[in-house]
Amino acid sequence: MARDSDPAKPPRTRRRAGRATMSDVAKLAGVSAITVSRLLRESDTVSAELAARIRDAIDRLGYVPNLMAGGLAAAKSRIVGVVVPSIRNAFFAATVDALAAKLDARGLAVLDSSSDYDLDREDKLIETMLAWNPAALVLTGFVHGPRTAAILARASLPVVEMWDVAGRPFDMAVGFDHHAAGRRAARHLLSRGCRRVGVIGAILGKDTRAAARCAGVRDELDRAGLVPAAWTDLPRASNVGDGAESFAAMLGTPGGIDAVAFSNDVLALGALFECRRRGVRVPDDVALIGFGDLDFAAHCLPSLTTMRPPRETIGNETARMLSARLDGASPEPRVVDLGCELIVRESA
Amino acid sequence: MARDSDPAKPPRTRRRAGRATMSDVAKLAGVSAITVSRLLRESDTVSAELAARIRDAIDRLGYVPNLMAGGLAAAKSRIVGVVVPSIRNAFFAATVDALAAKLDARGLAVLDSSSDYDLDREDKLIETMLAWNPAALVLTGFVHGPRTAAILARASLPVVEMWDVAGRPFDMAVGFDHHAAGRRAARHLLSRGCRRVGVIGAILGKDTRAAARCAGVRDELDRAGLVPAAWTDLPRASNVGDGAESFAAMLGTPGGIDAVAFSNDVLALGALFECRRRGVRVPDDVALIGFGDLDFAAHCLPSLTTMRPPRETIGNETARMLSARLDGASPEPRVVDLGCELIVRESA
DNA sequence: CCTGCGATTGGTATCGCTAACATTACTTAT
């Protein structure tokens, strides 16, 4: 009351968001703010009568909760931070899309950012994400920035590392074994009688999962007493042009090649066009096997034999694990291997 | 002091984020919290000496600002909300990636979500975004949900509508004229002597920009006294298989066709494979023109004539406009037309 | 030596919501 009467202290005016607040709703509905809050978060603890009155008030005022305020009060936001190497990569785009859809249904928003395969940048991104007090964090793979482990240890929130299972997770992991996928691809080539197998990958120094797949190919060849007939690591992310070019170069390998395993369908597509250009017959002269089962793989000519990673399933499963954890459960197993399927088509 | 001495009122304990706070930093640096805040937001108003002490304290404590608290206090967050039809679409992925990179450099985070070309869903997404008190909003195109206009009017924040310029923007717009792009494509086909032009698009009822491109083709044909020889609107988002299939069907058009304009390179790629399968010569028997200049367009066989939209530039320009606006400027022009370039290759 | 001004720095009151604790109404067990 001193507030209104004391002329020496006029009430301070402060910027407001301008929107209706929870107490506006509460006042209109004739209840207290906390009851509105409860209805919005755990609606089953509010009586049907009040719930109806409150919902009516919300509609009437066009009330939209201020998630900043909620996040501050609860020391926990409704954001899930996601760090992927690149959102332009079709694999991650599909996973993030599925994940976002599932989390959205739970009222969680996805804040995603691309590290561009740069570990220092990943550290920074994670730090930025933590500034939002996220409810959980989703990272890609097991290889992280130098400070990530320390940062996460302090933060203690649910963490899912996705797209890989071959490693020790901070918390939970969903994906498949890339080395095994590479071996599976090589085994297929070997079973077809290929003996001079080339390998073409991109940025294997940074993309540790692609590197694991290529290593899997190499190790399976080794098991058969062979070595890769040729090995190319492209300096840029997979693209059709580089695929064509590096494949063309590989055709000149002394002693020739009878198959090439690619770390990505996009590279294989470039090779496919190059074969056409040069009159190289696939798979008779050279067998080609890709990775990814991207849209075009089933429809190109010849159609592309490839490994199909569980792109959407990784996103869905990540959402499921996070949901369970956020609901208080401690789901086992903490590492879910979804496998990676060989899709045999015409090219190998 | 009653706080510590009154046994009837023990100090309430509250969950905290656990991290160091701004006052922890201030205490360690021997300054007040507001000075830390100022250094972090407008570093030039703090003396060099204090700045050094504060930065040292920040490092020592591993302080990460709580953006929730900041967003609440300022009634404005460092989030930019982005709504695109689908993040799996290579066009939007490229734009969002470029936009996020540029905004990130300004300390702004991108919260993006996919509407799946559903306008009601877009309304919901925008509402959810507003709950975060975003600094700005980025939408796709000019056709929005029924409530969007009202919602935005109340919110009064910078809004960029991207990927189109042919319409009345709420605030700012960056993109190009899709109808003009379609006409340009058709003009090219006509200049090559094509007279029986088919059109293949996908979800034209929802994807209004693709629809505008297709309409542009039709209108340019009309100007030449022609009508489309065939017209297909696929019920699903563009994919290679549907492109091949619908093209195959179109080959059976009574009277034949000598060219097809696609609303997306992906569809054209499918057609390209179909031509190969059937021995149809491109461009001699049928000329094909795509849209998008996706990675493979330059490398497929024959290479694909297509329209190149300014994918990354739209993102960069959006970031630039938003930055200017957030800095208080009122940039003119409010609509930036970046154009869409015809890339002539072998297929047409 | 005092006044006035710009440049720095500090004190305090919120921002809108939720955790923790308190209270009330209403059952059910004894």
Place this chain on the structure above:
DNA sequence: ATAAGTAATGTTAGCGATACCAATCGCAGG
């Protein structure tokens, strides 16, 4: 009928930052 429990709702005090206003400092001008 009374105690004891349960369900529904309310009161209070922050969450960690920033906006607004006030105070201090150093120096030029009179």
